[in-house]
Amino acid sequence: MKYIIVLGDGMADEPIAELENKTPLEYANTPTMDHLAKKSEIGLVQTIPEGMKPGSDTANLSVLGYYPKEYYTGRSPLEALSIGVDMKESDVALRCNLVTLSDDEKPYHDKTIIDHSSSEISTDDAKVLIGALQEVLECEEFKYYVGTSYRHLTIWDKGQVIDLAQPHDILGRKIKDYLPKEAKIREMMEKSYEILNNHPLNIERAKKGLNKANSAWFWGAGTRPNLDSFEEKNRKKGAMISAVDLLKGIAVGANMKVIEVPGADGTLHTNYEGKAKAAVKVLLDDDYDFVYVHVEAPDEMGHQGSVSNKVKSIEYLDSRVIKVIKEELDQNGIDYRMLVLPDHPTPICVRTHTSDPVPYMLYDSTNLLNNEWNYDELHAKKSNNYIADGYRIINKLFQAENE
Structure with a gap:
């Protein structure tokens, strides 16, 4: 059978x-x-x-x-297993979505989340954008790893399992009420928009009628699974x-x-x-x-x-x-x-x-x-x-x- x-x-x-x-x-x-x-x-x-x-x-x-x-x-530690990241006991994994926020002159916290998947961005495009984040944001405390499509991984050394909003739960809403309370995480999200919104790849995506993948969004925090x-x-x-x-x-x-x-x-x-x-x-x-x-x-x-x-x-x-x-x-x-x-x-x-x-x-x-x-x-x-x-x-x- x-x-x-x-x-x-x-x-x-x-x-x-x-x-x-x-x-x-x-x-x-x-x-x-x-x-x-x-x-x-x-x-x-x-x-x-x-x-x-x-x-x-x-x-x-x-x-x-x-x-x-x-x-x-937690969700992200399971994804870390797939990507091949061997988490330490002190690590916290975070899902790092490439999302679409409104492209306007408003401050980051007043933007609206348009799309949790950035028009189902291809993994090839995502690799380029995650690479741009790695160049600026990666440090001893935070490491970025490429996953599939819009779904990626950040490992927070000696991090905390904190409550984070799922982006697919808040589509069409202003993000100010859903941003992380942890300052380091919130600052990375804000910087990610500065890095990604006018990235040449996103400019090309917008010309093709695709949503820009213009911000990282962290959620799904968790520790090493067993x-x-x-x-x-x-x-x-x-x-x-x-x-x-x-x-x-x-x-x-x-x-x-x-x-x-x-x-x-x-x-x-x-x-x-x-x-x-x-x-x-x-x-x-x-x-x-x-x-x-x-x-x-x-x-x-x-x-x-x-x-x-x-x-x-x-x-x-x-x-x-x-x-x-x-x-x-x-x-x-x-x-x-x-x-x-x-x-x-x-x-x-x-x-x-x-x-x-x-x-x-x-x-x-x-x-x-x-x-x-x-x-x-x-x-x-x-x-x-x-x-x-x-x-x-x-x-x-x-x-x-x-x-």
């Missing part, structure tokens, strides 16, 4: 008027998921523990079976497929294999088929029992507030990932159990994460059920299946072998 999790980041949502009062998951044309749902268990799962912020960090730890209240030490081995916890050898440093970092911390897929970039136009084929390839390897396929696009479209593109990202997940995995495993005569779910909702109406339970679908190729469900939030709720502790859902995935 082989095991797969396909995770559509931020895929869950709320009914939207322009989608006939349906959610994007209800409205999207998803024949593969709906076909599987009629032969699967579906329900709701609470991935975010009470009292914790609804982030992809806590939620994906839950889905992988790590109770966040026990294992979570995850148990996934294989030792679950007696399954696993692999991770994701374009996102956070997920790759969790995998590194859990001693899972990280599979890099060319063209996988965390955007709407990521290499969906490449991810699906890489998942099948690793499952056909006798050494591996489990693969986790993470697709970032629905979350990004939710943050951007793009209804049509969120629908499109879900349709791509259905036709270019789940369908490919199912058909290739069926053709190879492989018995498998596949769990499909989001990590958290990213509703279009708020353009950020919420803590509501998310719909899951568990398909077993050796035990086909017979019901009338589609895979969406409405039918998941009607099923009356509910998992209160999200970190236990992986036990349900592995249940057939554990019974």
Whole structure:
């Protein structure tokens, strides 16, 4: 038996008027998921523990079976693992987003945050801008590291775990009420705007109609993580497929294999088929029992507030990932159990994460059920299946072998 999790980041949502009062998951044309749902268990799962912020960090730890209240030490330290930064016990990691602030004559604190991803800046462009920050801002206390797209890393030697606003939570707002209280961090953000706003690369980006990546924004502070081995916890050898440093970092911390897929970039136009084929390839390897396929696009479209593109990202997940995995495993005569779910909702109406339970679908190729469900939030709720502790859902995935 082989095991797969396909995770559509931020895929869950709320009914939207322009989608006939349906959610994007209800409205999207998803024949593969709906076909599987009629032969699967579906329900709701609470991935975010009470009292914790609804982030992809806590939620994906839950889905992988790590109770966040026990294992979570911050988001950025997990990303540091992916980038290959060996943190000291005294280090604090900070996520360093390249964001778009309003390009006006107002003082820094009176500017408005326009875009948390700077038009989904390419990693190549980001390397140039992070390099410019390194030249001016880097010192013994603060080191900068290039990540992926807009997501980068700063290590603060002998730093503090301080409360910092998530940029995707405050889109369209003036930043003065959300700036760090720690003077050193705030000063670096202000200087970053001076360095980046009129950087030649940003001038060229603006001419192309792209948002300038004109400020660093720090958040997600945390200390060195300590995850148990996934294989030792679950007696399954696993692999991770994701374009996102956070997920790759969790995998590194859990001693899972990280599979890099060319063209996988965390955007709407990521290499969906490449991810699906890489998942099948690793499952056909006798050494591996489990693969986790993470697709970032629905979350990004939710943050951007793009209804049509969120629908499109879900349709791509259905036709270019789940369908490919199912058909290739069926053709190879492989018995498998596949769990499909989001990590958290990213509703279009708020353009950020919420803590509501998310719909899951568990398909077993050796035990086909017979019901009338589609895979969406409405039918998941009607099923009356509910998992209160999200970190236990992986036990349900592995249940057939554990019974």
